[in-house]
Amino acid sequence: MEASYTRLVQWFRESSPFIHAHRGRTFVVHVGGEMLTEPNAAALVHDLALLSGLGIRIVLVPGARPQIEQRLTARGAAIEYVNGLRVTDTEALACVRDAVGSVRLELEALFSMGLANSPMAGLRLQVASGNFVTARPLGVRDGVDYQHTGEVRRVDAAAIAARLDDGAMVLVSPLGVSPTGEQFNLYAEDVAVAVAGVLQADKLLFLHEGEGLVDDQGEALRELTLEQGEALLAHEPAPTNTARPVTAQLARALEACRRGVPRVHLLPRAHDGVLLAELFTRDGVGTLITPKAFEQLRGARGDDVSGILALTAPLEADGTLITRTRERLETEIEDFTVMEREGTVVACAALHPLPECDVAELACLVVHPDYRDGKRGWRLLERLERQARAAGCKRLVVLTTRASHWFQEQGFVAAGIDDLPASRQALYNLARGSKVLMKTLA
Numbered sequence: 382m383e384a385s386y387t388r389l390v391q392w393f394r395e396s397s398p399f400i401h402a403h404r405g406r407t408f409v410v411h412v413g414g415e416m417l418t419e420p421n422a423a424a425l426v427h428d429l430a431l432l433s434g435l436g437i438r439i440v441l442v443p444g445a446r447p448q449i450e451q452r453l454t455a456r457g458a459a460i461e462y463v464n465g466l467r468v469t470d471t472e473a474l475a476c477v478r479d480a481v482g483s484v485r486l487e488l489e490a491l492f493s494m495g496l497a498n499s500p501m502a503g504l505r506l507q508v509a510s511g512n513f514v515t516a517r518p519l520g521v522r523d524g525v526d527y528q529h530t531g532e533v534r535r536v537d538a539a540a541i542a543a544r545l546d547d548g549a550m551v552l553v554s555p556l557g558v559s560p561t562g563e564q565f566n567l568y569a570e571d572v573a574v575a576v577a578g579v580l581q582a583d584k585l586l587f588l589h590e591g592e593g594l595v596d597d598q599g600e601a602l603r604e605l606t607l608e609q610g611e612a613l614l615a616h617e618p619a620p621t622n623t624a625r626p627v628t629a630q631l632a633r634a635l636e637a638c639r640r641g642v643p644r645v646h647l648l649p650r651a652h653d654g655v656l657l658a659e660l661f662t663r664d665g666v667g668t669l670i671t672p673k674a675f676e677q678l679r680g681a682r683g684d685d686v687s688g689i690l691a692l693t694a695p696l697e698a699d700g701t702l703i704t705r706t707r708e709r710l711e712t713e714i715e716d717f718t719v720m721e722r723e724g725t726v727v728a729c730a731a732l733h734p735l736p737e738c739d740v741a742e743l744a745c746l747v748v749h750p751d752y753r754d755g756k757r758g759w760r761l762l763e764r765l766e767r768q769a770r771a772a773g774c775k776r777l778v779v780l781t782t783r784a785s786h787w788f789q790e791q792g793f794v795a796a797g798i799d800d801l802p803a804s805r806q807a808l809y810n811l812a813r814g815s816k817v818l819m820k821t822l823a
């Protein structure tokens with residue numbers, strides 16, 4: 382009991398930076414109709430409701446493929462696929478309308494549950510749906526008339542945003558209407574990409590069937606840039622919409638990145654709690670695809686102060702670093718560089734100019750324990766060295782109690798207190814006994 386209590390408290394505290402980072406953000410989530418055919422459907426609904434309860438603006442785009450196929454089978458019919466694209470004839474369209482409608486109603490019912498002692502107790506979640514998507518026919522291609530299969534023509538971003546502003550979760554179905562009043566069967570994945578693009582969503586999350594992406598050695602691929610994703614797809618056989626392998630999702634993910642969605646996640650739907658694990662733990666469980674490199678090294682801003690304090694506090698407590706108050710950090714924030722990963726600060730360092738203008742002090746170089754040994758310390762140092770050179774500095778000085786060898790391996794040499802610039806000597810804290818190291822900048 383005691384251990385699980387401690388674990389819960391620890392987990393809750395560790396997830397708090399993510400809770401803050403995600404609040405008010407817009408996430409578009411695509412999930413196939415398969416989720417409703419399985420007993421754990423309610424668990425995923427509860428997790429989505431929890432995200433909404435935490436202030437995340439959720440747009441859910443559910444597919445309805447198994448439900449459509451079930452209806453077609455009952456009529457002794459089947460959807461025909463030509464060149465990997467489905468042909469929706471009049472009979473199939475009737476099944477699509479029926480299936481999409483029933484998926485929507487079923488989800489609305491699940492989101493409306495609020496039994497005492499259930500995860501939904503006390504939550505009054507509004508689910509808004511509507512005619513947000515305008516479609517056009519796929520038309521005739523290579524002599525094949527795709528009939529009622531359509532593609533997204535326009536998404537009414539303002540209408541969706543208005544519902545989100547009202548605090549509702551928005552449900553967008555893969556059925557679009559053309560200005561002529563006809564209905565078209567759309568790929569839910571394409572709808573999700575279009576919605577995420579026009580809303581400029583902060584994240585698009587694809588909950589895919591089956592296993593995730595792996596590299597040549599069979600290791601899970603955790604991060605991909607747009608460029609790496611394109612290279613990966615170039616070596617894959619063309620993804621078919623019928624088989625729906627995760628690579629088909631990857632193609633959609635890359636399209637979303639091109640449309641300006643900064644983070645697209647591919648997550649295995651069958652893993653229980655996959656959304657929470659991805660969004661509230663440091664490393665997540667799926668593949669994250671970003672237009673650019675995933676970790677960003679940048680100058681610190683005022684809103685990084687809390688992140689830096691969270692990083693330095695344990696090291697201040699054990700004496701590795703000197704104590705910096707929030708006020709001091711706020712004043713010195715412009716000297717700091719941070720490494721940001723998924724909205725959280727995972728490393729930082731400061732470069733303080735000294736009155737003797739040919740020397741600067743490097744301080745507060747910290748990499749979060751979970752991210753050490755990945756050359757992050759080295760990358761930070763390299764950046765600060767460039768910064769120092771650009772400012773005309775000839776030497777860097779650092780005072781450290783525990784990392785003198787690390788600095789020596791980066792080209793620093795041991796020096797004495799007397800070697801410190803006069804301004805810094807005056808402030809040297811003898812009681813700490815820090816080692817002084819210097820590096821001449823080439």
Ligand SMILES: CC(C)(COP(=O)(O)OP(=O)(O)OC[C@H]1O[C@@H](n2cnc3c(N)ncnc32)[C@H](O)[C@@H]1OP(=O)(O)O)[C@@H](O)C(=O)NCCC(=O)NCCS
Nearest residue numbers: 745746747748753754755756757758759781783784786787
């Ligand atoms: C020192 C620190 C910034 C290095 O960050 P990092 O991203 O892990 O460093 P890199 O990946 O560039 O280097 C890792 C190598 O340095 C070694 N290393 C890490 N910390 C070390 C230390 N205190 N002393 C000696 N070597 C160290 C690692 O063992 C690893 O060696 P390996 O390649 O042989 O396996 C990080 O360990 C840290 O935050 N330490 C606590 C804060 C601190 O003391 N900061 C300095 C005060 S200004």
